[in-house]
Amino acid sequence: MSFITDLECVSCGRRFFPGELDYTCPDCGPLLGTCKVNYDYDAVQQKLTRANIAARRNYTHWRYMPILPIERPDYIQPLAVGWTPVYPAKKLAEEWDLGALWIKDDGRNPSASLKDRASSIAIVKALEKGAGAVAAASTGNAASSWSAFTALAGLPTYIFVPENAPRAKVAQLLLYGATVIKVKGTYDQAFDLCCQAAEKWGWYNRSTAINPYLGEGKKTAALEICEQLKWNTPDYVFVSVGDGCIYQGMWKGFRDFYRIGLIDKLPKMIGVQASGSAPLVQAWEAGADRCEPLVPHTVADSIAVGVPRDQIKALKAAKESEGKFIAVSDEEILEAISILARRAGVLAEPAGATALAGLRRMANQGSLGANASALVMVTGHGLKDIDGVLKAVEQEPITVLPSLEAVEEGLSET
Ligand SMILES: *Cc1c(COP(=O)(O)O)cnc(C)c1O
Ligand SMILES: [Zn+2]
Numbered sequence: 001m002s003f004i005t006d007l008e009c010v011s012c013g014r015r016f017f018p019g020e021l022d023y024t025c026p027d028c029g030p031l032l033g034t035c036k037v038n039y040d041y042d043a044v045q046q047k048l049t050r051a052n053i054a055a056r057r058n059y060t061h062w063r064y065m066p067i068l069p070i071e072r073p074d075y076i077q078p079l080a081v082g083w084t085p086v087y088p089a090k091k092l093a094e095e096w097d098l099g100a101l102w103i104k105d106d107g108r109n110p111s112a113s114l115k116d117r118a119s120s121i122a123i124v125k126a127l128e129k130g131a132g133a134v135a136a137a138s139t140g141n142a143a144s145s146w147s148a149f150t151a152l153a154g155l156p157t158y159i160f161v162p163e164n165a166p167r168a169k170v171a172q173l174l175l176y177g178a179t180v181i182k183v184k185g186t187y188d189q190a191f192d193l194c195c196q197a198a199e200k201w202g203w204y205n206r207s208t209a210i211n212p213y214l215g216e217g218k219k220t221a222a223l224e225i226c227e228q229l230k231w232n233t234p235d236y237v238f239v240s241v242g243d244g245c246i247y248q249g250m251w252k253g254f255r256d257f258y259r260i261g262l263i264d265k266l267p268k269m270i271g272v273q274a275s276g277s278a279p280l281v282q283a284w285e286a287g288a289d290r291c292e293p294l295v296p297h298t299v300a301d302s303i304a305v306g307v308p309r310d311q312i313k314a315l316k317a318a319k320e321s322e323g324k325f326i327a328v329s330d331e332e333i334l335e336a337i338s339i340l341a342r343r344a345g346v347l348a349e350p351a352g353a354t355a356l357a358g359l360r361r362m363a364n365q366g367s368l369g370a371n372a373s374a375l376v377m378v379t380g381h382g383l384k385d386i387d388g389v390l391k392a393v394e395q396e397p398i399t400v401l402p403s404l405e406a407v408e409e410g411l412s413e414t
Contacts, residue, residue, distance in 0.1 A: 001071045003043050007212050008037040012314050022129070023210045030195070034313055035212040035254070037069055045260040049051040053146070053227060053262075061117060061220035066068035067256055068121065069216050075127040077152045079110040079402040081120045082220050086228045086375070089344050096363035103356075104177075105346050106221060107381030110145045111172060113302075113352075114246060115145035115381045118217035122206045122236065123149040125213050131155065131204035137194035137303050139187045139242065140169030143378055147176035150338065158203060160194035162187045166301055166349075166385040188307045201376065208245045208308035215249035222253025225375060226263050233265050235373040240354035241280060241325065242303035244314030246379065251317035265315075267375075269323035271314065272358030274298035278327040280308055289315060299330040299388055302351035302380055328357040338393040340378065347382030350390060355379070
């Protein structure tokens with residue numbers, strides 16, 4: 001049914017039949033042996049033209065089905081994923097000397113983060129495999145997204161989150177009916193524990209990067225950008241980065257559409273990390289092909305990652321796209337939340353605003369070039385992490401007795 005030809009190890013190039021391998025290359029291991037999904041691009045090209053895409057009435061990411069890894073479309077769950085809005089931000093573009101600026105709001109997905117793009121694919125793969133139970137490790141969003149889809153499919157779900165996962169994300173998990181295991185430790189420790197448990201008990205594992213199909217879901221954000229911007233790709237795409245799966249997946253999306261001739265220019269991919277959690281920035285600046293592990297500290301919980309699991313593909317994507325990784329401070333992230341809210345009307349969680357903080361920094365340094373065009377991904381909604389976004393708030397509400405005099409007095413004091 002799908003046009004997949006093989007899964008290819010990014011380190012050694014070994015190729016696997018799609019049914020032969022669920023996760024990573026056994027020769028290279030879980031960190032180095034992440035696999036790329038290859039398609040019969042000639043066949044895909046016949047099915048996906050600008051004209052026939054425009055005629056599709058399905059306004060979800062399934063409109064790009066011929067370039068997605070789905071064998072059994074009947075396993076697709078009904079939640080509407082993708083086709084999130086792209087907003088022009090004209091005044092901000094002027095202020096920052098850009099030719100154009102767009103903001104794509106992926107907080108507008110069913111569980112309020114970009115992760116739904118990957119989960120909607122992973123649930124199909126889990127059902128195709130006949131999984132009896134499933135698992136994921138997550139800082140919060142991947143798990144809450146996964147749990148929505150696994151609830152619909154009726155699969156028992158085991159979730160490993162770090163102890164400090166934001167309350168709203170944990171609330172989502174519990175309401176969707178997952179069994180939540182809070183690990184007294186970091187996300188990186190929760191990740192390793194989840195992989196061990198999934199192997200021991202035979203659970204299908206949606207943890208990021210090791211599962212080759214997740215990036216194929218995340219790439220749909222890039223496919224939509226191509227179509228929504230009328231096939232004129234921006235010069236720069238800014239993405240916040242933890243494990244690097246969104247970043248590399250979106251690059252794969254642009255590459256896929258370039259390969260079948262739907263776009264004729266590729267963007268430079270700028271990956272933005274929090275300065276207290278920036279192993280990819282360090283590796284990039286050192287010219288290394290791997291990251292040094294670290295213990296992350298940042299207000300942006302979704303990108304608090306010390307061992308980026310998709311580091312090999314992410315570093316390759318930066319090189320191939322002539323992009324780079326940059327770091328921004330927590331303070332800049334909080335300022336970006338407020339700029340997004342006031343200037344674009346978009347409420348983002350800290351990691352959701354991190355890409356904008358990166359753009360602002362590069363624009364202020366004048367390093368984007370005159371008249372450049374840029375698109376910023378907002379990856380998660382602000383209500384996902386109330387304690388986080390409250391840190392960006394500077395003013396207090398005016399509390400009054402219910403009388404007009406009290407309102408007048410209250411207003412006069414501000
Ligand atoms: C997961 C996530 C990211 C980072 O994605 P990676 O694939 O881990 O790099 C960024 N922002 C939000 C809101 C996320 O949930
Ligand atoms: Zn390999």
